Amino acid sequence: MDILGLLIPVSLFLGAVGLVAFWWMLRKGQFEDPDGDAHRILRDDYDDKPKS
Amino acid sequence: MTATFEHVRPSACPACNAAPAAEHLADLPLDATLMLSLPGIHCAGCISGVERALLKVPGVREARVNLTLRRAAVQAGPEVTAEALAEVLERAGYEAHELDPGVLATTAADRAGRDLLMRLAVAFFAMMNVMLLSVAVWSGADGVTRDMMHWISAAIAIPAVIFSGRPFYVSAWSALRARRLNMDVPITLAIALAMVTSSYETIHSGHHAYFDAAVMLCFFLLAGRYLDHRTRASARSAAQELAALEVPRAIRLGDAGEETVSVAELVVGDVVRVKPGGRVPVDGVVLSGQSEIDRSLMTGESLPAFAGEGSMVSAGEVNLTGPLTVEVTAAGRDTALHRIADLVAVAESGRANYHSLADQAAKLYAPFVHILSVVAAVGWWLYTQDLRIALNIAAAVLIITCPCALGLAVPAVTTAASGRLFRKGLLIKDATALERLAEADTVVFDKTGTLTNGAPTPLDLDGLPGDAGRVALALAQGSSHPLAVSLAKALAGQGLRPAHVESLREVPGHGVEGTWQGQVVRLGRAAWVGAEAAAETATFLKIGDSAPLTLRFADTLREGAADVVAALMAQGKRVIVISGDTTAAVTRFARDIGIEEVIAEALPHEKAALVADLTAQGAKVLMVGDGLNDTAALAAAHVSISPASALDAARAASDMVLMGRSLAPIADAIRTAVSARKRIRENFTIATVYNVLAVPLAVAGLCSPLIAALAMSLSSITVSLNALRLK
Numbered sequence: 001m002d003i004l005g006l007l008i009p010v011s012l013f014l015g016a017v018g019l020v021a022f023w024w025m026l027r028k029g030q031f032e033d034p035d036g037d038a039h040r041i042l043r044d045d046y047d048d049k050p051k052s
Numbered sequence: 053m054t055a056t057f058e059h060v061r062p063s064a065c066p067a068c069n070a071a072p073a074a075e076h077l078a079d080l081p082l083d084a085t086l087m088l089s090l091p092g093i094h095c096a097g098c099i100s101g102v103e104r105a106l107l108k109v110p111g112v113r114e115a116r117v118n119l120t121l122r123r124a125a126v127q128a129g130p131e132v133t134a135e136a137l138a139e140v141l142e143r144a145g146y147e148a149h150e151l152d153p154g155v156l157a158t159t160a161a162d163r164a165g166r167d168l169l170m171r172l173a174v175a176f177f178a179m180m181n182v183m184l185l186s187v188a189v190w191s192g193a194d195g196v197t198r199d200m201m202h203w204i205s206a207a208i209a210i211p212a213v214i215f216s217g218r219p220f221y222v223s224a225w226s227a228l229r230a231r232r233l234n235m236d237v238p239i240t241l242a243i244a245l246a247m248v249t250s251s252y253e254t255i256h257s258g259h260h261a262y263f264d265a266a267v268m269l270c271f272f273l274l275a276g277r278y279l280d281h282r283t284r285a286s287a288r289s290a291a292q293e294l295a296a297l298e299v300p301r302a303i304r305l306g307d308a309g310e311e312t313v314s315v316a317e318l319v320v321g322d323v324v325r326v327k328p329g330g331r332v333p334v335d336g337v338v339l340s341g342q343s344e345i346d347r348s349l350m351t352g353e354s355l356p357a358f359a360g361e362g363s364m365v366s367a368g369e370v371n372l373t374g375p376l377t378v379e380v381t382a383a384g385r386d387t388a389l390h391r392i393a394d395l396v397a398v399a400e401s402g403r404a405n406y407h408s409l410a411d412q413a414a415k416l417y418a419p420f421v422h423i424l425s426v427v428a429a430v431g432w433w434l435y436t437q438d439l440r441i442a443l444n445i446a447a448a449v450l451i452i453t454c455p456c457a458l459g460l461a462v463p464a465v466t467t468a469a470s471g472r473l474f475r476k477g478l479l480i481k482d483a484t485a486l487e488r489l490a491e492a493d494t495v496v497f498d499k500t501g502t503l504t505n506g507a508p509t510p511l512d513l514d515g516l517p518g519d520a521g522r523v524a525l526a527l528a529q530g531s532s533h534p535l536a537v538s539l540a541k542a543l544a545g546q547g548l549r550p551a552h553v554e555s556l557r558e559v560p561g562h563g564v565e566g567t568w569q570g571q572v573v574r575l576g577r578a579a580w581v582g583a584e585a586a587a588e589t590a591t592f593l594k595i596g597d598s599a600p601l602t603l604r605f606a607d608t609l610r611e612g613a614a615d616v617v618a619a620l621m622a623q624g625k626r627v628i629v630i631s632g633d634t635t636a637a638v639t640r641f642a643r644d645i646g647i648e649e650v651i652a653e654a655l656p657h658e659k660a661a662l663v664a665d666l667t668a669q670g671a672k673v674l675m676v677g678d679g680l681n682d683t684a685a686l687a688a689a690h691v692s693i694s695p696a697s698a699l700d701a702a703r704a705a706s707d708m709v710l711m712g713r714s715l716a717p718i719a720d721a722i723r724t725a726v727s728a729r730k731r732i733r734e735n736f737t738i739a740t741v742y743n744v745l746a747v748p749l750a751v752a753g754l755c756s757p758l759i760a761a762l763a764m765s766l767s768s769i770t771v772s773l774n775a776l777r778l779k
Contacts, residue, residue, distance in 0.1 A: 004197075008204060012181060019177045026166055026173075036119030039096035045104075 086126045086134040089696065091477050091711035092147040093122055105144040106137060122711070124148075147712065149696045168278045171216040175271040178212030179264070183761070186264040190758045202254040202261045209263035210247065216270045217243055219277065233418040235410075235459070241422075242450035243269060249447045252440070260444065265451045265760045272456040272768045279463035280483060302333040305377065318383040326376045328532075328560070331368060335382040338363045342561030343374035344533065356534065358561055358577065368680060372533055374560020408484040409732055410462045417458065425449040428751045445753055451760050452750040453743050457767035461735035464775035469728040472778070477712040478693075478721050485707035487732070488691040490725035491672045495620050496663060496685070498677035499631035499638055502695060503613045503645065503715070506678070508535060508589050508605035510542045519551055520601055524593050526550035527564045527575035530557075535591050535605060536564065536575070563591070571596030589637075609645065610695075612716030617645055619719035626671070630654050630662060632681055660684035676718065678702050693718060724778070731778050735771045742767035 025031065090102060099117045106115035106126055114127040126137060134150040141148035185201045193201060220243070224236035243266050250261040303325045304313045310325065315333050318324065323339060326332050332345070344356040347369050356372055359365060365378060367387035429446035433439060470480045480486065500506050513521065525548050528540035553566035553573060563576015574594045578585040583592040583600035589607075594600040620627050628649040631638045638652035651662060659677075663685045666673050675682070675689035683705045686692040692706035695715070703709050710717060746763045749755045 004200075008185075011184070012204075012208070015177055015181050019173060022173045023170060026169060031169070033118040033120045036099060036117060039099060039119060043096045043100050045100050 086128060086132065086137060087150075088124045088126065088134060088138055088141065089149040089711060090117070090122050090124055090141070090146055091149070091696070093117065093119060098146065101144060102141060102146055105140055105146075109137060109140055112137075149711070165278070165281050168219070168274065168281055171218065172271065172274045172278050174212055175216040175267060175274055178208050178216075179267045179271045181208050182264045182267050186757065186761070189261075190756075198259075199254070199257045202250075202263070205261065205263040206251060206254055209267050210251075213243055213247060213266055213270055216274060220270075220273065233422075235414045235418060238418055238421045238450060239269070239273060239454060242266075242447070242454045245443070245447040246451055249443050253444075260757055262447060262451055262757050262760065265757060265764065268761060268764055269451065269454050269456060272764065273459045276456075276459040276463045279460075279467040282467065303327075315383065318380055320380050320383065322380045322383075324378050324380060326365075326371045326378055328371055328373055328375060330371055332365045332371060332378065333367060334378065334380045335366050335387045336364075336378040336380045338365060339377045339379050341374055341376040342559075343376050344372045344561055346370040346372055346534065360561055373531065373558060408462075408487055409729070409736070410458075413458060413736055421450065421453045424453065424747070424751070431751075432753065441753070445751070448750040448753075448755045448760065449747065452746045452755055452763060454764070456764050457739035457742060457771045458736070460768055460771050460775075461739055462732055464772045465728050465731045465735065465778060468775050468778045469724050473717065473721055473724055476717045476720055477710060477714070478717045479709045479711055480707070481709065482707040485691055486725045486728050488672070488707070489674065489722060490729040492625070492674035492691055492722065494626045494628065494666055494671040495674045495676065496628045496630055496666070496689070497617075497647075498659075498675075498679060498682045498685075499629055499633055499641060500607065501678040502676055502682075503610055503617075503629065504607035504641070505610050505713075506607065508538055509608050510539050511604045511606050513542060513546065513603075516601065516603075520593060520595065521546070521548050522551035523553060523568050523573050523595060524575060524603065526553040526568070527556070527566060527573060527593070530564045530566070531575075535589070538605070539591070539603065568595070607641075610713065610715055612714035614645055616715045616718050617647060620722075621646070623719075623722065628662075630659055630685075632656075632679075656681040656684055660688045663688045674722075675706075676715075677706075693721075727779055731775055735774055738770055738774060739767055742770075 030037075090098075093099070093102060099119060102117050102124055103115045106112055106124065109128075109132060111129040111132040112126055113129070115124060117124045126132075126134075128137075138148040138150050182205045185205050189198050189201050217240070220236045220239045223234065224240040227234040227237060246262040246266040246269075250263050250266070253259070253261050302313060302315050302318060303310050304318065305323045305325055318334055324333060324336070328343065338359055338361055340361060342358075342360045345359045345365060346356050347366075357363075359371075359376060364381075365371075365376070425446045428449050429442045432445045433442035436442070466480075466483065466486055469486055473480060497503050516524070521543055525540055525543040528536040528543065529550060530553075531537075551568055553568045556564065556566040558564050559576070559580070561577075562580040563574055565572065565574045565576075567573065573596070574581045575591060578590070578592055581592045581594040581600045583594070583602065589605040591603050591605070592600045593603060617627055626649070627647050628651065629638065629642050629645075629647045630651040632654055633652060635652040639650050642648070642650045654662070659682060663673050663675060667688070667690065672690040675686050675692040676694070677683075677686055677692070678694050679702060682694075683702050686694060686702060686705040691708075693708045693710060694702045694706040695710045696703075696712070708721070742763055746755065746759070749759060
């Protein structure tokens, strides 16, 4: 059972990484327009040159 | 749980809000964010189309469409108005409406939503980790391993519960301070007791710890609360918007000539000038000048009224054609506009005491749970003389009865229902609006602007002889009067070109005059061109000495209006139309659309009084209206709907807003609301059944943390799935 001493911190760390990632996404406003983002990725407006 | 949310009710005193609103107007940044509502967009092409059309407008720096909210946010210089942008989009083929630029209010709501989401995420993270650790305990870990699992669980759960449960603690505390019980009191008690007993058990290497249950409780309850938050659009105070609508400045004529002063400085006896196109700032008597005034927002009259020397005008009316000099008879709080604001405040305070289904459930539930857990604890203490066991039992009872499923029962259904209605073009502003809509048995419609489009269109133009159409077009183009604008649009739409009319001039209050092929031509009021006044909305064209021609106008029926009225009648509802318009116009209109009960020439307070009367007779009134004269009635009704084209104040006073032009979603909304209410009741039953099954186990001391976790998650999932069955 010694492996638990390693596995538990590792799993907690990975969970915390997910939590921090979620916090970052929330701050960046990635949940403000889920429908729009799903469509935006498919449009070809800026395929040839980036939005200036 | 909805029951525990502090509803932000509009202030009971509209005048108190007037000052902040005025300050807000003054402080608006020059480079403003304009918001547009785009009810029709649905695809990637629409996003590109709308953004491209907006960016082409000079002065627009940035435009971004939000497809989820069906809105566009535009960063633009001060010269760009939301109205102009909406027009640009209409031309590009997208239905657009100006949205209230109260961006500040929406960002505050967004921040609250993000805050809840973060707490939800922390609860989810803690729940998943603690649950995994608990699985080890449930599957038989004992001794040092079990203690280690409990210690780690405690290390995760305690900070997580302190952080994510904050909304419950705050609400419970404020309820207790006001010496009443709400749903959050048992929740807070359950969480606190579970944490204390579990920590105690952990320290003394006991068998049972409820860390997982406490965190799960937070997660499910926060999920319900987040859903609830999302369905509620930030509703702004109707009274505040009414005050903001008031013209803040007026032109006063004094000894030193014209000066621009704040309306608040005006006193009775002052003389003010009202320019054409401007709103009248005060109630008063016209001293000089002639014009026509549009009273439609105040009274619902579709026909502009003549205003000359001695006419009475009221604050909020729009001066159409010529400048007027007005002597003030009432200013500020005494004006008709302010009296309407007061009516709204009174009406709203009357409706504030509606008890939602969730409130009713909470009222039964909260005392019962406390009594049950105290009885169980005291019983076990007497039986075993062991305080530790007694406290453990009390914690188990509180956790098992905790209203997880109850907390999800309402928000899950409202979310499903409002999502469905949003796709159909109906925005729900108030959390309990759906429940109230389901109860409605009487529907009161306003006429002008609600059942009709509120814009007159000319009838039988084909009957115009010879060049009359072209002359009328030339004359109509010379005026900004609503009838002239509509006539010019209709004639130009027929492919006519304006005749060559010389020395065109507008005679304020009467019409337009010019010379065509040496003859005097006039377009305007009956008396002015020498015709007999007609009973309906009409304007008259006179060419030279020939007999005047009558151009009749009719208000067109709003899209879907006839269908909605028919559908409501079929559902067995009582339908009434009420309007400030003339009796003849309203009765004829009602006959056409098939409504039997008609009340015409109603003043704003009479509309509100009618709604109050119906309510007193036991009817649950759904009011549908758009004008300033409807706001008091909208606020007084059991539930209210206004179209997107309605005045800000009316939209703010109503519970739901139609985003498109069509009225058709109203019938659907009632059907969905009835079905939603049924689902909510079912959900309450399901939650109760789970409790009834699990509570005896808890009281008997047979409830292990595993059973608590299972009962909690199973009931929450069943309730959510049941909500998704909503049709």
